[in-house]
Amino acid sequence: MEFRQLEYFLGVASELHFSRAAEKLFIAQPALSRQIQQLEDNLGVLLFERDKRNVKLTSAGEYLREEAKQVISQLENISKRTQQIHKGESGEIRIGHPGSAIYSVIPPILTSLRTNFPEIKAKLSEVLEDDLFGNLKNYQVDVGFIREPFVDKNIVSKVIFEESFVLVLPENHWISQENFISLAQVKYESFVLPPRYAGSAYYDLLVRMCEREGFAPNISHESNYGATILRLVEHNLGVSLMPISYKFSSAMRVKFIELMDVPERTHLSMAWRKDDTNPVLLNFLKAAESVIFDNVV
Amino acid sequence: MEFRQLEYFLGVASELHFSRAAEKLFIAQPALSRQIQQLEDNLGVLLFERDKRNVKLTSAGEYLREEAKQVISQLENISKRTQQIHKGESGEIRIGHPGSAIYSVIPPILTSLRTNFPEIKAKLSEVLEDDLFGNLKNYQVDVGFIREPFVDKNIVSKVIFEESFVLVLPENHWISQENFISLAQVKYESFVLPPRYAGSAYYDLLVRMCEREGFAPNISHESNYGATILRLVEHNLGVSLMPISYKFSSAMRVKFIELMDVPERTHLSMAWRKDDTNPVLLNFLKAAESVIFDNVV
DNA sequence: ATTAATTAATGCCAAAATCACATTAAATGG
DNA sequence: CCATTTAATGTGATTTTGGCATTAATTAAT
Incomplete structure (x- = not known):
């Protein structure tokens, strides 16, 4: 069963007329006839009852029509969503943070994220400072906030906030x-x-x-x-x-x-995997960068 | 987005290796490479990150993998169900009947139906004798039980039960x-x-x-x-x-x-549309015919 | 450091699928 | 009985897909 066949099938099913359906599908009528025949052969199921004058759906055809409609619209959604994820406009970002960060940087960052990328969902988890590093490496979180300074060639970090x-x-x-x-x-x-x-x-x-x-x-x-x-x-x-x-x-x-x-002073840094290519992360960083913090010193 | 491409994509996604995936899909590796490229071009989305040594899914690819799996298994179900309906082994039969029939013919017929065609669902509705004819013609029911004799060139009826x-x-x-x-x-x-x-x-x-x-x-x-x-x-x-x-x-x-x-004597007949090609109906009639009634005379 | 091995991509041709045009066959209406 | 409508069929052109040989890039080994 090929998608082209399903689309052609839906065309005929809604027109109940091969020539008219062919026109709307921008192909010639014989091509359409043959694709439908092929679909019927593949399934081993007669989908239309046709004589030279009338075309109507069989019960199996009626069932297939309903299902095919669904599948095709589903497929369109999947395409769109895949593209959104590719552009980093949709998806999920897992954030590890110390408890204290929810009083300072996290609210404005999430607000910025919501404004700029409403389709990105943030998943917060409170993480001990000394565990964040491991959680990043194990792919348990995508980005973390941390007061502990640390150096690792696979992790990038950046100070975003300083306070007394x-x-x-x-x-x-x-x-x-x-x-x-x-x-x-x-x-x-x-x-x-x-x-x-x-x-x-x-x-x-x-x-x-x-x-x-x-x-x-x-x-x-x-x-x-x-x-x-x-x-x-x-x-x-x-x-x-x-x-x-x-x-x-x-x-x-x-x-x-x-x-x-x-x-x-304590410095709150944001850290992420250097090699992370997830476009959602890039957009999260963009959203976070655009935030101006009232650094409390 | 073609069905073939999705299947190939799933092959590569589960092997994360073009050559091995190609083998499992029974095509040559270059053909597979090209189909994936094509899918990526159509979507405008990179699905795999590959260098000469490693292949891994991008986030968009991971999303597509989950969805594609679903769609494909869905499509298999749809095929199967369509075939069942074609063979009349699945579907719904709407039965109109006078109240009295539930004491005589309906229970054994439904038992036979359940035995022979467990996937056929019966939908019973009690209908006045004089309305059954119209309900058949309006496609409100597919088959009816009736004591009233009547003649119509579009309706077939058959006496199945006689009682005093x-x-x-x-x-x-x-x-x-x-x-x-x-x-x-x-x-x-x-x-x-x-x-x-x-x-x-x-x-x-x-x-x-x-x-x-x-x-x-x-x-x-x-x-x-x-x-x-x-x-x-x-x-x-x-x-x-x-x-x-x-x-x-x-x-x-x-x-x-x-x-x-x-x-x-009152004669209970079964009636249906002469031109009804619904295979479920044919199987219902088959199931009904196989019932032997203890005619109470 | 050079060589061997692995593996995805590319060039090119063959095979298959899809399509269009012309025509046919069957059915309907006047 | 003839004109009209319309899905199916025959045939050849076009497009798509696939296969083989080869390339390019990378890693592992000597």
Whole structure:
């Protein structure tokens, strides 16, 4: 069964007249007759009852007509969709990100993606910093956001966002933005921080900040999740250090003290496989590049 | 996009190797290369990334592979189903029948149909005797059961079942099979009968039975539905005359008196359009013919 | 580094499929 | 009975598809 035959068949089925159908199909009538005969022979099924005067569908023909219509329109959709994917206008992009990114870069990037490529679906998955690299290599995600710097010849990465840190305190803590002087003021507090295995470079950065003020943080609780950390601080279980973008993230009863004199910054990078030819990725990168972030420094 | 190209494409997509795929498709490798090129040109989409050493699907190719698989298996199903319909082994038969037929001929015919042609679905609709003719001509039903005799050059009919009449009485009525002599015994009773418009020949036959006994039935209630008539008789609202097959139809508290000396018979015929070429109909007729009825006379 | 082996693409010709034109055959209407 | 309509058929031209030999590019091995 060839597609040409199905199309010719539909032509005859809707005209019920070989000569007229042939005209509409831009072929000669004998060619059409023969293609229909051939289709009938291949199937072993009479599709039209015809005498020299009338042409009508048999029951099998009527069935085939309905199905063939469907198949052909399906095929048209498939063509179109294949072309869209080729142009990167349609498809799926799998994004791995640390939890914190959903408070900063991810919303504007997804907005830009939706605007520029409405047919691209984003699939987000929260990934530990130290796992992102592997997830990229294993083709589990197509693009990732990461604070950890890393170098690999198969992965391209690009810094897209820079932000400073804030000290997170319970709402009723005696320190306020006004009387805050330096981190040394919290040297005897216990800390709630992300575990080192979730991102060693980031963790070390936090420790360095404290050490410069002459103390090592006394860590009482650990959590991967920013929201969990905030919740623990809210309940007086410790203080924390977090990227400033969390300041706008929640309605919890905590306060954020800006650390004017602390030079450390965390850099959020976007990373992807160097050899990835998926056109959807290219368009995702385009959409991401067009976003201008209000870098919070 | 031609069917052949899709099949070749699937071959290469599953082997990811042109030469091996060509072998499995029983064509030479250059022919295969060219068909794939052609498919790619038609779509304007690169489907494989190939260098001299490796062949792999692009994202668009991966999408097409999934869809093409579906379309091709769909097409195989369509072929098969079309052939089944052609042979009359599959499809739908619309049956019009008087309510009474579901107590006699319909169950064994449907059983035979199910046995011989399990893929044929029967669609039953209860039709007034006088409407069946029109329903056949309008293509609302494909075959009908009818007691009314009629002649039409476009309709074929065939008597399949003959039965005698019984007198239907409330269970506590003074007449019994033992003391029954003739219909004249109920000449002063009121009758529950089908209306004349529901089947005039049948109605006239009932009246004739009474008139030979010297009375015209005094009709108190009318109903198309046998079950309704029985219900009315059960509740002492009259007596009735019905085909004997109703005797086995229900658990109502009525009694059926056989009319030994009454010569009238009702003949159930099967009717269909003479020019109907639907192979499902032919197989239905075949299935119906193979049924042997216990004619109740 | 040179050679051998692998493999997709290309040039070219053969085979097959498709098509068009002319004609035929059957049916209908006047 | 003749003119008209219309699907089928015969035949040859055109297009498409396929096969063989070869090429070009890449990898593996000596």
